[in-house]
């Protein structure tokens with residue numbers, strides 16, 4: 001099995017790039033309802049890991065292959081048995097897709113706090129997006145790396 005993992009500098013780079021639109025938006029839109037934004041951010045943060053499980057369960061039909069490691073707020077869902085990379089990507093990117101949808105709903109409804117919360121939520125999915133990018137040419141079966149942030153492939 002081959003390991004594809006994210007190192008600290010890769011994680012920080014993706015976090016910084018994805019946090020930038022949120023911070024700029026937060027800085028520009030001073031009229032943002034701070035309390036609504038705070039609740040939306042907490043809601044999106046709490047939803048992050050369950051959205052991974054929903055993604056693995058709905059498309060990968062593999063929720064039974066996931067386990068939760070650690071405790072809140074750093075608990076994370078891990079895929080502990082190999083699954084097809086296409087199914088893995090759906091579960092991996094489910095939170096990012098939800099955050100983008102939240103942002104777009106905010107744009108459509110003209111709700112700046114919802115759009116900003118979506119951008120903030122997207123920043124919390126930076127490692128997921130970085131891993132999706134790094135495994136973009138991976139084929140076959142993957143599972144989460146047992147100790148590092150990344151995957152094992154065959």
Ligand SMILES: [Zn+2]
Pocket residue numbers: 048052095125128
């Ligand atoms: Zn994630």
